[in-house]
Every structure is written in C-alpha cells, then in structure tokens.
Amino acid sequence: MTSLSVRAVVSAAFVGAAAMAAAAQAQVTITVNGSGGGLAQTITRIYEEPFTRATGIKVRATAPVSLPKLKAMVESGNVEWDMTELGGSDVIEATRHGWLQPVDWSFVDPDGKLPAIARLPNAMVTATFSTVLAYRTDKFPAGKGPASWADFWNVQAFPGPRALQSSPVGNLEFALLADGVAPDKLYPLDVERAFRKLDQIKPHVTVWWTTGAQHVQLLIDGEVVMTSVWNGRITPLRREGKPVAISYQGGALQLSYWGIPKGAKHPKEAMTYMRTRLDPEKGKQFVSEVPYPGFIPGLIELLDPAVARDLPTHPDNVAMQYRFDPQWWAERRAPLTERWNAWLLQ
Amino acid sequence: MTRRRSVQLALMLAPAVALIGLLFLYPLFGILKLSLFNPAFTLESFDKLRSSPVAALVMQRTFLLALTVAVLCFVLGYPIAYFLATMRPRWRAFFLYLILLPFWISVLIRTYTWMVLLGREGLVNGALHGLGITDGPVQMLFTGFAVHLAMVQILMPIMILTCFAAMVEIDPQLVKAARTLGASPWKAFATVFFPMSLGGAAAGAIICFILGLGFYVTPALLGGRRNIMLANLIDFEVHQTLNWSFASVLALVLLAATLVLLGLFRLVAPERRLHG
Amino acid sequence: MTRVLLGIYFAIGVAFLVLPLALVVPISLTDSQFLQFPPQRLSLRWYREFFVDESWVRATLLSLQVGLGATAVALVAGTLAAVAIVRGSFPGRRLLHALLVAPLILPSVIVALGLFILFLRWKWVDSVPALIFAHAVGAIPYVVLIVSASLRSFDTTLERAARVLGAGPLRAFLNVTVPYLGPSLFAASLLAFFASFDELIVTLFVSGGLQTLPVRIWTDLTLRLDPTVAAAASMLIVVSVAGMSIAEYFRQRNVRRYGH
Numbered sequence: 001m002t003s004l005s006v007r008a009v010v011s012a013a014f015v016g017a018a019a020m021a022a023a024a025q026a027q028v029t030i031t032v033n034g035s036g037g038g039l040a041q042t043i044t045r046i047y048e049e050p051f052t053r054a055t056g057i058k059v060r061a062t063a064p065v066s067l068p069k070l071k072a073m074v075e076s077g078n079v080e081w082d083m084t085e086l087g088g089s090d091v092i093e094a095t096r097h098g099w100l101q102p103v104d105w106s107f108v109d110p111d112g113k114l115p116a117i118a119r120l121p122n123a124m125v126t127a128t129f130s131t132v133l134a135y136r137t138d139k140f141p142a143g144k145g146p147a148s149w150a151d152f153w154n155v156q157a158f159p160g161p162r163a164l165q166s167s168p169v170g171n172l173e174f175a176l177l178a179d180g181v182a183p184d185k186l187y188p189l190d191v192e193r194a195f196r197k198l199d200q201i202k203p204h205v206t207v208w209w210t211t212g213a214q215h216v217q218l219l220i221d222g223e224v225v226m227t228s229v230w231n232g233r234i235t236p237l238r239r240e241g242k243p244v245a246i247s248y249q250g251g252a253l254q255l256s257y258w259g260i261p262k263g264a265k266h267p268k269e270a271m272t273y274m275r276t277r278l279d280p281e282k283g284k285q286f287v288s289e290v291p292y293p294g295f296i297p298g299l300i301e302l303l304d305p306a307v308a309r310d311l312p313t314h315p316d317n318v319a320m321q322y323r324f325d326p327q328w329w330a331e332r333r334a335p336l337t338e339r340w341n342a343w344l345l346q
Numbered sequence: 347m348t349r350r351r352s353v354q355l356a357l358m359l360a361p362a363v364a365l366i367g368l369l370f371l372y373p374l375f376g377i378l379k380l381s382l383f384n385p386a387f388t389l390e391s392f393d394k395l396r397s398s399p400v401a402a403l404v405m406q407r408t409f410l411l412a413l414t415v416a417v418l419c420f421v422l423g424y425p426i427a428y429f430l431a432t433m434r435p436r437w438r439a440f441f442l443y444l445i446l447l448p449f450w451i452s453v454l455i456r457t458y459t460w461m462v463l464l465g466r467e468g469l470v471n472g473a474l475h476g477l478g479i480t481d482g483p484v485q486m487l488f489t490g491f492a493v494h495l496a497m498v499q500i501l502m503p504i505m506i507l508t509c510f511a512a513m514v515e516i517d518p519q520l521v522k523a524a525r526t527l528g529a530s531p532w533k534a535f536a537t538v539f540f541p542m543s544l545g546g547a548a549a550g551a552i553i554c555f556i557l558g559l560g561f562y563v564t565p566a567l568l569g570g571r572r573n574i575m576l577a578n579l580i581d582f583e584v585h586q587t588l589n590w591s592f593a594s595v596l597a598l599v600l601l602a603a604t605l606v607l608l609g610l611f612r613l614v615a616p617e618r619r620l621h622g
Numbered sequence: 623m624t625r626v627l628l629g630i631y632f633a634i635g636v637a638f639l640v641l642p643l644a645l646v647v648p649i650s651l652t653d654s655q656f657l658q659f660p661p662q663r664l665s666l667r668w669y670r671e672f673f674v675d676e677s678w679v680r681a682t683l684l685s686l687q688v689g690l691g692a693t694a695v696a697l698v699a700g701t702l703a704a705v706a707i708v709r710g711s712f713p714g715r716r717l718l719h720a721l722l723v724a725p726l727i728l729p730s731v732i733v734a735l736g737l738f739i740l741f742l743r744w745k746w747v748d749s750v751p752a753l754i755f756a757h758a759v760g761a762i763p764y765v766v767l768i769v770s771a772s773l774r775s776f777d778t779t780l781e782r783a784a785r786v787l788g789a790g791p792l793r794a795f796l797n798v799t800v801p802y803l804g805p806s807l808f809a810a811s812l813l814a815f816f817a818s819f820d821e822l823i824v825t826l827f828v829s830g831g832l833q834t835l836p837v838r839i840w841t842d843l844t845l846r847l848d849p850t851v852a853a854a855a856s857m858l859i860v861v862s863v864a865g866m867s868i869a870e871y872f873r874q875r876n877v878r879r880y881g882h
Contacts, residue, residue, distance in 0.1 A: 063841075068588040076742045080830055161466075161485060166571040207488050208571035222467045223487065337587070342399040344571055345407075355710045359718070362703035362762065365695070366721055369759045373736025380739060422635065429632040441636065443870060448639055450813075450866040452820030454836050455855045458843060459642040462649055462852065469645065499639060531624070553727075560729020562823055567843055577731040577823075584735060584827070594739075597732045604728060 029058040030269045033084035036063025039232060039290055046286050047276050057269050067093060070261055074099045079263040083270040086257045088326030089169070089333060091123050096330070100259040101267060108274050118295035123257040126277055127292035130312035130321055131170050132251035134234050135226035136219060138243040146226055148249040149178035153197070155204050160225030162201070163218050166208035168340040169329055170252050171198065173322065174228065177250045183322035191336070195343060208344065219244055231312055232290045251321040253312055256292070287311065374601070381594035391591040395599070401579065401592075405599060408576040411490075411565075412558030415497045419505040420551040422498065427509035427547075431516075442510070449503045457564045460496045461487060464568070488570030496564050501557060505550040512546020513539075545614060552611045556604055576600050643859055650852035668853040678854065681838035685819055688750065688834060692757035692818035693811050699758070700765025700814075701807065707766075708773040719766065726763040733759065734827035741828045748830030756824055761814035768813065772806035773799075805872040812869045816862060 032048075034040060040061050048059040062081065067090045073079045086094060094100050100122040109119065118125035133152055135145045139160055146158045152174070164171055172189050175197035181190070207224060209215045216233045218224045220242060234246050258277075260270050276282065283296040284303060291310045293299060300308055308314055312321065381391055395401055430441055448456060463469045466483040474480045486492050516539060524534040562577035574582070576596060583593035650668060652661035672678045703722060707715045725733060737756050738747075746752035776799065784794040822836040829837060835854070842851050 066585070068586050071588055072585075072742075076747075078742065078745060078747050078830065080748065206485050206570065210571070221465055222483070223465060334587070338398075338400065341582075342403070345400060345403045345574070351710075352712075355706050355712060358702040358706040358710075361695075361699035362722060362766075363718070365699050365755065365758060365762065366725075369737065369740075369755055370725060370733065371721070373733065373740045376739045377732070377736045425628060426632055426635040429628050443867075444636060444640055447863060447866065448643055450816060451643060451859055451862045452822070452836060454820070454822050454839060454843075455646075455858055456643065458839070458851065458855055459646050461843070462646060463642055469649075499642065502635075502639060556727060560731060562729075562731055563840075577729060580731050580735060581826075584738065590739065593735060597735050600729055601732055608727070 027056050027058055028266055028269055029060050030082040030266045030273060031060045031062055031080055032270070032273065033062045033065060033081045035065050035085060035230075036061075039292075042236075042286065042289050046282055046289075047273075050282075051273055051276055055269075055272060057272065059273065065090070070094060070099055071097065074262050077263060079261050079265065081261055082264045082266045083258055083260050083273065085126070086123065086259050088255050088257075088324060089329040091120065091257050091259060092326050092330040093333070094259060095120075095122060099262055101262045101264065103260065103274070104271055108271050109278060113278055113297055115295050115297065120257065123259040124274055124277070125255050126258045126294050127256040128253065128294070128313055129256055129292045130231045130248065130251040130253050130317075131165075131228055132231050132246045132248055132321075133226060134215075134219060134229040134244055134246045136222070136243055137245050139225040145245060145247070147247045149174045150180075152226060153178040153201050155201075158226070161206040161223065162204050163207040163209050163215055163224040163227035164201075164205050165215075165228055166210050166340075166344065168336045169333065170228065170324075172336075173252060173324075174250065175201075177322070183250070186322055187325045187328050189328065195339075198343070232292045235291050235310060236289065248312070248317045248320045251312070251317075252324045253318065253321040254324045254326075377594045377597050377601075380591055381598055384591040391589075391595040394592055395595050398592075401596065404574060404576055404579045407573075408559060409603070411493065411497075411575065412555050412561075415494060415501060415558045416551045416555035418494070418498045419502050419554045420547060423502045423505035423550070424509055424547055426502075427506045427513055428543075430506070430510050431513035442507075445503050445506055448500075453500055453563050456500050457496055457567050460492060460499075460568055464492050464495075487568065488572075490569065490573050492568040493565050493573050496568055497558060497561060500564065501554040504557070505547075505554050508550030508553060509543065509547045512549070513543050516542045548614045549611060552607055552614060556607045556611075559600060559603055559607075646852055646859065647856045650849060650856040652849055652852075654849075668849040669857075671850045672853050672857075675850070677833065678835075678838060678850065681833045681835045684750070684832060685835040688753050688757055689815045689819040691751075691754035692761050693815040695754060695758035696761035696765050696814045697807065697811050700762045700810070701769050701803075703762075704766050704769035704773060708770050719770070722766045723763045725760050726767075730760070730821075730823040734824040737824060738827040747828055748832060750832065753825065753829055753832060753834075756828055757818035757821055760821055760824065761817040764813040764817055765810040768806050768810040769803065772803055776802055805875060808872055809869040812865050816865060820858075820862075 034043065040063065044059075044061065048061065052058050065085045065087065067086070070081070070084060070086075073081065091100075102122050103120075103124060105119060108124065114124070133146060133149065137145055140146070140158065146152055146154075151158055152162065164174075172191060172194040173186055175194040176186055176190060177183065178201075179193060179197045207214075207218055207227075209218065209227065215227045215229050216237065219227055219229070220237070229246065231246055231248075231251070234244055237244050258274060260267050264270060277294060278296060280296050280299050280302060283294060283299045287293050287299065287303065288307050291307070291312065293311050293313050300311075300313075309316070311317065382388070384390060426445075430438060430445075433441070464486040465471070466485065466487070468487070470486065471480070471483045474484065475482075520542075521534050521538050524538045525531070529537065559575075560577055561575055562581065565573050565575045566578050566581075576599070580593050580596045580600070583589045583596065648661060651664045651666070653663040653665035653667055654661070700722070703718070707719050741747045741752060741756075744752075780802075781794050781798050784798045785791065789797065820836060821834075822840060825832075825834050825837055826840065833841070835858075839851055839854055
C-alpha cells in the first residue's frame, strides 16, 4: 500500500467515525453489560441491531460481568450500565444489597408469557448455561477424550496442560465430583476436602482464566488441552470445524439474569429492550447459534432436534449435570475468594 | 521591580503547581486518609496487612522479583554499556538509538510481543523444536520465567543508558596509565575502570528496582494468575473485592518502598539527578 | 579476543532488546485467524479489520484527542514552570522540580488509585477533560526535564546582549530564548504526547466507560487474542519509532547548531 492510500484509508475511517459519533448524540444509547466475546457479536446481530432499527435506541455493549463494579456504580451514583447480565448468586447478593431496581412486569411481559421461575421482582432470566469440561479432540485418541471431572484430574491417562477458572465458585464442586461425591450430595460443600483435591491438580493447571472468551482462546491456541468452559462458547467453534468437544458430565447448570441497576439513566429503554427476549422466533435464531436457552414458552418445540440436543436444558444433559446452588455461595463467596487467592499463590 | 518579578514567578508556576498539587499530591493524601478512615478512624486495614496471607505473599514476591530483575539488568546490561562506551563514536550513536528505541514503545505493546513469542505454539517453541533442542512444547507463557524475561527486556535499556552515561565520563587516559604502569588489561579494568563506573551502574540498578516494583501489565498478561505483583493486588482489591481501604494500605506500602529506594539512590549517586 | 566475545555478546543483547518488536510486524500480516510465524499468506486483513471496527477507530480518535489535550496542558504548565525554576531564585525550587518529575518514577498504580478515589467523589469518572488533566500529570515530567536541561545549557549572555541592544525582557526572551528552545519544545511535546498516548493504568482506573487505544488493546488481550491486536501493535510501533526518530533528529540538529 502506498503512503497516499494509507492516508486516504485513515482519513476516511476518521471522517466516518466522526459522522457516526455525531449521529449517535441525537438519540438515546443504552449501555448493556454482558460477558463479551463471540457471544456479544451474535447478540448484536440478532437482538441489538434490529432493536435499534425498530426503536431508534442504540445499544452499547460492555463487558465483563462484575458484581463489584455494579456495587461501585450504584454506591458512587455513577451508573454506567442501564442493564447488566448477572449470575445466580450475583442476583441474590445484588438483591440483598438493594443494587437493582424493580422490573415493571406489566410493561415487560403484560400477558404473563414467562414462567414464574424466569420472573424475579428485579430480574429476568435470559439464559440457562452450564460450566462444563471442554477438550481438544486432536490431542487424544478418537473417542477417548476426558469425559468427567475424574478424568480431568487423571493426568496419567489424559496428559497435557489444563486451565480452570480463577474462582472458587464451581471449582470446589468439580473437585468434589472428581473425588467421588454424588452430584445430589454436593451441598453443603466439604470445603477442606475440595481444596485437598484441588492441591492434586494445581501443578497441572497452567492458566487460571478470568473471562469467558479467554478459555476458548487458550484451547484454540493449544495453550491447554482441556479446561472448564461455558458450554455456549464451544458450539460456534465446532461449527467452524475446530477440534474441540465438551462433556456435560458433572457440568454446573446455572441461570443467567438481566437486572437494571438502581440509578440507571435509561430504565424505561432498558425494559423496552428486555421485551425483545420474549420473541420465540428470535429465541430460535439465537439458540441455533448459541446454546443458552431462556425460558421462552414453546421454544424447544420450534427447534431442530440436533440443536436441542446441544442445549443444557435437554433432558439427557440435565440428567448428567448437578444443580448449582447460588444460595450456598452468596453467603460464602467473599471469604472463600480470599482463601482461594491465598491458595493460588502458594 | 522585585515584587513585580515575584508576581511574575508566581504566575508562571501557578499552572504546574495547580496540576501537580490537585492531581498528584492531593490524591496521595486521599490514599493516606482512606487507609485510616473506613469511614470512622480505624486501623483495621493495617491489621489486615499483617494477617492476610495473600498480601504477605504478594509483597514478598514483588520485592524479590523486582530485586532479581534489577540484578539481572545489572549483570547483563553492564557489559553492553561497556562495549558501547568503548566503541567508535560513529557506531555508538547508531547503537544508542537502537537500544533506546524500545524505550519509547509502550510496556503494553512490549509485553504483548512476548505473549506472541512465548506461547506453546509460538515462535520460540517452534524454533526450539525445529532445532531439536526440545521434543514438545515447553510451558513458558503464564510462568514466572516469562515475567522475569519480559521485565529484564523492558527495563534493561534504562540500565544501559545510566551505566553508559557514567562510563563515558571516565577519562580513558587513566586506564591507559594503569596499563603503562604494567597492569594487565583485566587488572586495569578491575582496579580503575570498574570502581569508577560502579556508581552509575548501581544507580541504574536502583532505578530498575524502583520501576520493577510498580509493574502491573507484564505480570498480569504473562504470569497467569499465580504470578501477580503488588500493583495487581491493589487492582484486585479496588475492582474485585472493593476493599478500597485495604487497597490504599497496599498503595502506601508500595509508596514507602519507592521512597526508601529513592533515598538509597541519592546515597549512591548524590550528584546524579533522575533522568537528568 | 575478549573484545570479539564481548562484541558477540553485545550483538545478542541488542537483538534481545529490539528483535521481539521487529517480529510483531510480519506476524501481523497474516491471513489466518491465528498468529503464526512466518505467516502462511501475507494479507492486510487485520489492518482492514482495525479500520472497519468502530470500537478500534473510536478508541484511536479518543487517544489522539486526549493525547493532544494532555500535551497542550503539560507543555504550557511545564515550560512556564521550568523557566521559573531555572531562571528564578526562590525557596523550595529543588523540591518543586523533584515534585514535577516525581510522576515519572512513582508506580502509576498509586496515582491511579488516588485519582480514582478523587474522581469518584468529584464525579469526574467518564469525562474526557478529566482524563486529559490526569494524563497531563504523567506528561509534565518530560516537559520539565527537557526544557530545564535545555535552558541550563543556554548561554544567557545572548539574551543579555539583546537586552543591551534595547530589547525588553519579554522581547529578549521571545526573540532569543524561544527560538533556541524550539527544538526542545518540539521534542518535549512529542514525548509528552506519547506518555499520554501509551498511558494505560491510570486510564483503566479513572476512565469509566471511555476506551482509549491502550485500554482497547488491554481488553482484547485479557478477553481474547486475535491478530487485530498485532496489527494495532505494529502500527503503534511504527508510529512510536517514527516519532522518536523525528525528535532525535531535531535534538541532533540543535546540538549541531548551538554546539552543545
């Protein structure tokens, strides 16, 4: 490229961006916080862009989901987010501290289409997902990949570097499952036993991931041969033909919510955007790309069985997973996080 | 006249004093205040400093890591500075320029280059494997080794520059005189040149040590979660656990360590001004 | 013999310092989703991605805006202060000089935390002007150091000669000293600009939702690694090297002209 054309590209890009910025000032922009990554692009295409075309309300997506950031915003009065994704224990803690404002259900879902489990006074279930074991299929003999957390811990039979999330939440459960605890007998967790089991795997975990996009990248780059992942991150990679697979055995079935922070600048617009998640057609489109089904009635019936098979809510998959207990975690997260950090550094 | 002159002086100083006072000194005071009030006066955060195993470990590691990096910069950088100082002037300008080049590129980018190079399927592993030195990929990224390597590479130009500045001021005639009096080249170097350059070299190592203590980007990106430093812990306390009072105490520890080392710097090189 | 060994070591050392940066540029020219060396097929794909992606362009524009603002603030405040410190005699001028240079040596996380607490209280988070002033704090040391060093080596007899020839103090300063300082001021503004343009830690703490280019790179590096970052990094490397070479050229020219 000649320097002249480089300059032309640069100036064209700058002029374009300036024009966009000027246009944006004329309308409302809501900031919706989510967990980022490839998922964000799918959401942009299926939900945000049609929404902006229909209502003129622009959507700015930020990441990652962070409860402490929510606290800082609400307490300082500088609320950047108009809506944020929240995990199960996040909602419990945020409700306890009063960081969320009530959802106007008569506006969002006037016909009462959503089942009761999806309608909290101050949050709406947008998705179900599962933290599961993922691995590189090309690093193991065909059909002989790790199938459970016991296999994840078995470094003789399944050699190679591993990754886990840098958080005690979930990992304590996985350790106990690997140690032979029955999925329905997990809670209350035997914390000491879990840490003892984690001591065994620690030397083989080369990365402790912190965000949802990172673990996928680690797997693709070959930095690790197996890791815990959020199930939906793997589906698009498989569609692209990447050598990765997941096992639902011992996965953690969880709910994900949308809540509106207290003091948000555009709550009405945020609730208008919430309504888009009730559309089963869009739900179908979304789930066929990212297997995080919400509780839209009639959704499963709309789906191709092959897509339904990949969902964490499929009956076969439900049977293999354990039911994550957010209540147990909400009360113990802070001290266990402190202990986790100390353990990680030792 | 003198009154007019002092008014003029005050006006000239006002913008800089306002900037530094308001956005540098005052925030430091804010950190001090926050470490003692939460919101009422309390020593709770200072107690936590003593009782928290995480803080103790991270402080100890940060100190050790910065010290190791400073020593490595000294040992590895000194010969480079020496060669540069004794080189023909025409080449010297070119190499000085080359060595200082990375210095103007952000630490973020320089750390990123190591992420690219050190991965399991990265360039270094590829080269090691291709040369038959290793059979499989070696874990380098997300290790303490990666953090050490990158920090040495990032800080060494400063070491070389400080060392070099002290070396070019040594009169070459002195070394020649020692040689004429019958000293071997090694002996002339060890008894004349080295002691005279030691002040500058030590000053460079201390600057590396100080800058190393405050590293944030490099350990966060190259160290995995297991090699965090004090700055990362402060960040964690601010953004994750939201214990801003404790974060302030940790910042004060870092500040105190920096000031002590600056005092040491003055002792080693009383005539040298920072970056002067 | 020792000299040859030392020379070899020197070459390896310089390569260690410079080569990693040089390697990123070819790596960024890959066509693939993943970073490879050598790249299988050369392509400007990831450069195109950079300019097409609104968030990268917006971040670049914001960084330019903040960088120019911070440079202007630091240049005016720093130059005036440097002249006052070198020329004036008042108590505490050494202390003031040390304070103005201190942000360079103090770990930025400390300043970041202090400003974060302050900006939260003042509701200055998420504001471009606030970010400009925060960056000016980190940029002012460069201006003070370069301008005061240049002033110290300036022969005041020239200025006095102008005074003798009838010029007022301000005129003598503007006509004699400022042209002399010109190249130093230019070099100082370049360094101040890069100090702001590259700033990450303070920005991460106080910028709220604003994304400067380094923050954009940072989120990409902690979230995912795609070759767009390599393209962005390569462009930053080229721009930094060009900027520094220009600054160096002006410094050299000044040295030749005034013989310092």
